[in-house]
Amino acid sequence: MPQDLTPVVGRSRLHAWRDSYRRFTEPGTDGLPRTRVLLAFPALLLILGSVLVALGINGSSSGVFHSQIAYGSDSSLIAGTPQLTRSDEWNVQTVWAIAQVQQGLPLVNETFPGGMDATLPQDLPRVDWTVAFRPHLWGFMVMDVDHAIAFKWWLPGLALAASAYMFLVTLLPRRPGVSAMIAVGFLYSPLFQWWYLSTTLWPVVWALTAMTALIHAFSSSSLRSRWGWAALVGYLTVVMATGIYVPFIVPAVLVVLFFAVGLVIERRRENPGLRAVLSRVGPVLVAGVAASAVTVLWLATKLTTVEAFLGTTYPGNRVTPTGGGSLLSFASAIGSSFTQTLNAQRPGLLGANGSEASTFFYIGIYLLPVVGWIVFRQARAKRMLPWTLIGLTAVILLLLAYLYVPGWDAIARLLLLDKTSQNRVRLGMGLASLGLLAYVLRYLDEHRVRAGFWIAAISAGLFALSQAAIGYVAIRHLPGMLEAVQLWWLWALLSAAAIYFAARRQPRLAATAFLIVTIAGSGLTNPIYSGVLDLRETAVSRAVVALDASAPKTWVGIGGGLTTAVLLESGVRAENGFQGAPSRAMWGVIDPANQYAFQWNRLAGVSWVASPGEPVVSNPAEDQIRVTFDACSAFAQANVGYVLADDHRLDSTCLKPVQAFELPKATLEIYQVVPR
Structure with a gap:
């Protein structure tokens, strides 16, 4: 009977593969790996x-906002869970990046009154020579936001x-x-x-x-x-x-x-x-x-x-x-x-x-x-x-x-x-x-x-x-x-x-x-x-953009983080957001006497809460700035045109309701500031 040569052939192929691998990994005469191994x-x-970018797949936790704006599961979430702790990514960099896209990738972001340099420290996408040294931002010049x-x-x-x-x-x-x-x-x-x-x-x-x-x-x-x-x-x-x-x-x-x-x-x-x-x-x-x-x-x-x-x-x-x-x-x-x-x-x-x-x-x-x-x-x-x-x-x-x-x-x-x-x-x-x-x-x-x-x-x-x-x-x-x-x-x-x-x-x-x-x-x-949760696609953002386009004025978001994110991604001028070097023009009207300079002169997120009187600035944490808002205050009457709020404790004396949006966890309302 003919002898089964399969084990011998298998061993020969294994030896051949090992020899081929050794030749492939043979270093050069200087002891360094050859280019084929190095690359x-x-x-x-x-x-x-390239495949992941083409499919728009990433690890952003922007899906944190999904439960706040929509019912049911998030169809864009393939695996895992958005990380609340990673707010530097989903609530700062990603939100600001979309704001930049909405504003046309400027060198000076115009969200805060007085503007904010887009290069420091938020590392935002923009069009200037320094982007040559920010390779991770190149995609914003030629791709949509998702990619x-x-x-x-x-x-x-x-x-x-x-x-x-x-x-x-x-x-x-x-x-x-x-x-x-x-x-x-x-x-x-x-x-x-x-x-x-x-x-x-x-x-x-x-x-x-x-x-x-x-x-x-x-x-x-x-x-x-x-x-x-x-x-x-x-x-x-x-x-x-x-x-x-x-x-x-x-x-x-x-x-x-x-x-x-x-x-x-x-x-x-x-x-x-x-x-x-x-x-x-x-x-x-x-x-x-x-x-x-x-x-x-x-x-x-x-x-x-x-x-x-x-x-x-x-x-x-x-x-x-x-x-x-x-x-x-x-x-x-x-x-x-x-x-x-x-x-x-x-x-x-x-x-x-x-x-x-x-x-x-x-x-x-x-x-x-x-x-x-x-x-x-x-x-x-x-x-x-x-x-x-x-x-x-x-x-x-x-x-x-x-x-x-x-x-x-x-x-x-x-x-x-x-x-x-x-x-x-x-x-x-x-x-x-x-x-x-x-x-x-x-x-x-x-x-x-x-x-x-x-x-x-x-x-x-x-x-x-x-x-x-x-x-x-x-x-x-x-x-x-x-x-x-x-x-x-x-x-x-x-x-x-x-x-x-x-x-x-x-x-x-x-x-x-x-x-x-x-x-x-x-x-x-x-x-x-898959992609990124883009708040510009929500009804409330479209309403904010439309209202601001008809009569541009400064906005204030009151309540949770969603109001801030919506205003930023909508590209309107607002007193909310995570600031870099503080805008003196903005804080000069909020705190004209510099009474709260220690509280607002910092790298921190700016949010607003309802409270009577002129603005009072405090720090819930060293990287957070909380400011009180009253539509009838001298500050608001002179500097704020619209309010987006999820806080229904607002004093409506100087506010005119414009539109309300029922969301899973809150009702967002747009108001216009009117004379007291």
Whole structure:
């Protein structure tokens, strides 16, 4: 009988596939990945992003408004739930973006009397030269709102995944699959998903690209490649700088600075000539100088707005001292196995606010025992110390000192650490953690070694013990916290396994476990939404636009957030909205004596409530401004023409009803202000 050759053929095909994969991932003579490997995953992300944008799919929580304007389920909601906590996205940036579209993408938004610079700090779509450095806003120039919002949503996030992959695969050229899994897992870190804004993501994209460029600067034999990476770093430097969110920029810059110092020390040991080092990093330095010049030019054109913003009582004068961390904040920072409690908005050890409590799975930081073993191993063999690993470890220690060691505010001020905050510093910790993971895996691969069982077990055990401690306290004192994350023990074990596998040079298993725990924890933080909920399509918005077109006057929205959102998206002049640098023209008539300057001179949302008399300004929270309204007041009589309200306690003496709209949760009414 003929022998069955199927197993032999199968093994031959498997060997052929492995050989083909090895040839595909074979690095160049300089040890760097070839272009096909470097760009393979970013190309897949580009295809995926193009499909998602074409379908108008995004993660906006604008669907929060659906239950307020319509009955039944939201047909645009594909999966997940809109996040109330993500109001910076759905109630500020998305609403303002639609307002800009309605007004024709001006450089000065005319909603607030006196206008508001569209570039600072809301990062609104507009038509001017600075948009060249706001790539996530390009869609608004050529697409409708649904697709432009999708483009704005996906570009920074996919750029983060692509930059993380290129950094990882530059260090691990034979492991593109591992690099891709870790990159996606990094994107789905809780902090990124809960702070999913361009101002959060671009600093990390810049940092990862800068670190990759520095590696290529020292390793690549191609001058064109070195200049290409430098140009990309220069461009992203301006992108990051024009986002102006210093609390996230500072930690990212510090990580790159310490990384660069470590890398330069290593390369000077290999080639001690200072001129040789400078010739290598020269393109990056030139790009940095050019980017700084562009940024300074931009700031010079925005000097008035910048000065007004820096002169606010909040956040302009905000300074964070060293050593403000606590045991609870430490538990919040390391409690990545409990991330699903943030989706449930359950108060607990991590904190009630999902964004502020979000963190990372610090896999690289838990590998510090392995880093110590690597340093010891190199020193014992009298080989060059791994200064890049040492630099990344040093920046982690610096950030930890900022959090938990008081008394060195002067030094922290020089490093601009006082301009960030405890929770924002986590971005730098997560970035440095990724760097540690990459360099540990690289070292183990290059030397074909693995950390000893006990070193790996200690690294994994430290994480497991930290999660067990949080779980124990929750079980004893806050059992409700665990209702939304009953499998926390499973995520803790998988995370510990990822640490153990990384230390034992099993990166495929480590990357798989890392990807599972991050997506399980944060995969549905943001909903999957088709298009954007556009309030301009509602009857009340159409009525507002029609009335204002016939006789333009200033509006005031009274009551809940829906009134403010409707007025903004309708594009009319209104005294509502989340302001950047306060409009002196607007507040000069609301508070002519500057009695409430401390209350209104801040980055905050402006809302109105019914109350007799002239306007009184207060702050329910440091980023909220509440003003009282009386249609018969001198202010209203002279400056307000129309009112949109859901508050029926309004004194109607000086108000004439125009039209009412019955909505599921309230009745919105349009009034005209009439003489008293």
